[in-house]
Amino acid sequence: MDDDLRERLHHAATSHRPDRERMLARIERGMTEEPPAGRSLRAPHAAKPWLRVVGATAAVCGVLAVGAVTVVSAGQGEPDKGRAGQQVAADPVSPAPASQAPSRGGALPAENGPLWSDGSVDPHSNRYWAQSNVTLRTTRPLSALTVELRVALNGGVNTTGSWRSLPEEDFVASAQEEDGFLVYRWTLKPGRNVRAGTYTFAGQYNHAEGVRDAGRDDYTARARAAGEPASVGGDFSESR
Template sequence: MDDDLRERLHHAAASHLPDRERMLARIERSMAEEPPVRLPLRAPKPWLRVVGATAAVCGVLAVGAVAVTSAGQGEQGAGRPGQQVAGEPVSPAPEARSTERGGALPAENGPLWSDGSVDAHSNRYWAQSNVTLRTAQPLTALAVELRVALNGGVNTTGSWRSLPVEDFVASAQEEDGFLVYRWTLKPGRNVRAGTYTFAGQYNHAEGVRNAARDDYTARARAAGGQASVGGGFTDGR
């Protein structure tokens, strides 16, 4: 190859060197003008749908279990340990039970006055023992206990009080040779000043029953402190 040809080829090659900046600019313009390529969405495979549905069901069941557990706990909290089932005899707390019998206590003490009597409507087969309690001050706590000696086929037929039934926990059970009725004022409830009756009813053997061993006690708390009264029963028939 002669020198003249070599020189012309060299100039031709030099004139065709790529312009890098122009090429980058052209590529950027092309990318801006063309819409982005989107791949088609594929439907999930059947086994994925099954897994998803199973997870959703498990989630619902888990939430339901948590809700039931929470309701059950709330329901117990409340915090009431030893709660009695409706209709089951309920005994008051030990501190509400009498440690002294009726004959060892006065019939009147502080704001309290009391009396025990066999109701005039009692008969040869059935009787009602009444504890009458009068308070000159409102009471924030009250526990009344009536004991009927188990002499001659005594068994309970019910009880009542002239104060609201929902304000008291009541029970009747046999203890140490006595049929024992108890009424205990619920926490947070009050008894206004006034006169009230607590009555225990029971069957007994035919004839006039001897109430000499029966007794009652009542313990209360008022603004001035605690007061206790008690005594036996007179026959009002």
């Protein structure tokens, strides 16, 4: 439908004014009109006065409704694409903020709040195999704990296992390569606790024959005690 025709329809619909007085007069005449001679008021098809009133009233409502629909239809036209675009733009989907990578062991203190920590290469390591130990001491019970040990992938490093001095069933443990490191991770399960004490988390791995440089290795321990967070970390200065 072109703009000229739409405008003409809109103008015709808005200028239409039903003759209300004339319609009411017709209704009143219908109520008082006598039926033709010879026709029984009880004839099956004779319209009763109240039915005539209802029919006339419905006709008035119909005229008014048609006028209203005509005005609405003429005013709507095609959807306003520009307005729809503005509505979408007003409610954008914001991307979730990028999570920050956790601080590495060298950027954290070895002691913080109830936690104390130390990283060392086990003295029983040899020219083909090694074990890196993270020692963690807490003076208060812990309701959450994650220990992470990172061993640089230099000299043919590959995992041979891990262990912890705390109950195995209390932790979820994993070992996988991430960003040039063999990462051992122990996470305390929800609802479990760590009592005050000193504990060891150890990662074991093979490496190429000879002395392996542990200078890039590090560890972190992140915990929660009495609702307060505490984090410690460090590195491994010894080589085996």
